[in-house]
Amino acid sequence: MNEVVTLLDLKPGDSGIVKGFAPGNADYRRRLMAMGLTPGTPFTVTRLAPLGDPIQLQVRHSALTLRKDEATLLRIVRADPT
Template sequence: MTLKDLKPGQSGIVESIGQKGPIRRRLMDMGVTPGVKVEVIKVAPLGDPIEINIRGYELSLRKDEAQNIVLK
């Protein structure tokens, strides 16, 4: 399951970040690292972006970024 698959109110634990390179580095710099809990707060009316709560702050991600985050 990926972060893109979660609905508002659902949560999961990050298992891995699937993509290599600058996108992975950017996500890790924002606090998306293996073992951290993420919760989907809301999804924009047209479905993109999604807002998540991670490490006590809200972060908005595009769905193409969220599909690279694999959850347990």
């Protein structure tokens, strides 16, 4: 059905749902979860810097900015447009 991709595959205005995390690097995984990026959480990409780093998201009524190395750890699916 929906293909699992990384956050780097989305562009501003795209929405997604967190499905999980890449294996390894438990410290980043805990940090992302502490920021509210838990499996099942919907979000929208609001800004992308010209060189792709950082990426700004709208998550649970908050703006969240991630570096590219953090963004590659997220496994997401694109949200269906409604």
